[in-house]
Amino acid sequence: MAKVVVTGGSGMLGRWVVKHFVEQQYEVVNVDTVRPQEWLCPTIVADLTNLGEVYQALAGADAVVHLAAIPAAHIRTSEVTFENNVMSTYNILEAAAGLGIRKAVIASSESSYGIVFAVNRFGPSYVPVDEDHPQLPQDSYGLSKVVNEQTADMFHRRTGMQVVSLRIGNVIPPERYEQFPSFIHNSAERDRILWSYVDTRDIAEACQLAIEKDGLGSVAINLAADDTSMAIPSRQLLAEQFPEVAEFREPLNGFESLLSNKKAKQLLGWQPKHAWRNYAPEA
Numbered sequence: 001m002a003k004v005v006v007t008g009g010s011g012m013l014g015r016w017v018v019k020h021f022v023e024q025q026y027e028v029v030n031v032d033t034v035r036p037q038e039w040l041c042p043t044i045v046a047d048l049t050n051l052g053e054v055y056q057a058l059a060g061a062d063a064v065v066h067l068a069a070i071p072a073a074h075i076r077t078s079e080v081t082f083e084n085n086v087m088s089t090y091n092i093l094e095a096a097a098g099l100g101i102r103k104a105v106i107a108s109s110e111s112s113y114g115i116v117f118a119v120n121r122f123g124p125s126y127v128p129v130d131e132d133h134p135q136l137p138q139d140s141y142g143l144s145k146v147v148n149e150q151t152a153d154m155f156h157r158r159t160g161m162q163v164v165s166l167r168i169g170n171v172i173p174p175e176r177y178e179q180f181p182s183f184i185h186n187s188a189e190r191d192r193i194l195w196s197y198v199d200t201r202d203i204a205e206a207c208q209l210a211i212e213k214d215g216l217g218s219v220a221i222n223l224a225a226d227d228t229s230m231a232i233p234s235r236q237l238l239a240e241q242f243p244e245v246a247e248f249r250e251p252l253n254g255f256e257s258l259l260s261n262k263k264a265k266q267l268l269g270w271q272p273k274h275a276w277r278n279y280a281p282e283a
């Protein structure tokens, strides 16, 4: 049985990823600074900013799925967010390289494009936003994700380790769908995340595909549902909140996502299965 270490497995997304790998018969170890609410697998309590702890936590693993982070701007001070997220990712990849682990997934974010936490508001250069879109963060959280992707590239160059950086859209666990009716008719809500979302169970499946595929190198891949989180058509959302956007690279006739998931489909063979329209009470 293959052993996968999931970091941040006590967190909101992590517990779904741990659950998924356990269900898929992997040997799973969670590494987090806090214990999970529910026991799903062994947990090692460790601070990933300490390289020695990371080495011990990763020993014997075949792959690592690194989700641990301060998951947004403004939760902690800027420099604490940057230091925690950048050093923990550096240490994970440094230890993985040292231990001969050949597959890693790291949680990047749509926040790396910079729109969500921008002090000086700006919109996308074109839509849907794909992985070639400029990453222009004005905040230390978005910057930490850009740096982490570069760290991944560096370790891949040095060791050949495969590192998939998943630029995840707004993470939605199943219990959150009941809240959707409160915002789906107001384009001013969730505009800075381009109204994106992605179900925790679909992210977990992408993590599995990313460690099971070969030959991906170091690559950044968006993860978003096929549709937006809104009951307003995508073109209307843009017209109302980002009227300056003029370049449409897809027809966007309905509720299509403004965060492209084409590359995830092409490279991983991923297909999101969970859409809010199948769950929310007023959908």
Ligand SMILES: NC(=O)c1ccc[n+]([C@@H]2O[C@H](COP(=O)([O-])OP(=O)(O)OC[C@H]3O[C@@H](n4cnc5c(N)ncnc54)[C@H](O)[C@@H]3O)[C@@H](O)[C@H]2O)c1
Binding pocket: 007, 008, 009, 010, 011, 012, 013, 014, 031, 032, 033, 034, 046, 047, 048, 049, 066, 067, 068, 069, 070, 071, 072, 084, 088, 107, 108, 109, 110, 111, 167, 168, 169, 170, 171, 172
């Ligand atoms: N929530 C979202 O909408 C979203 C969107 C895009 C990307 N992401 C990314 O997905 C990942 C998971 O996010 P989440 O929303 O589940 O966050 P979360 O805060 O619920 O979980 C993160 C976990 O990481 C742990 N952690 C943080 N720093 C650590 C350290 N130094 N050592 C060990 N453990 C540490 C925390 O204890 C926590 O349990 C993060 O990398 C986040 O940046 C989240």
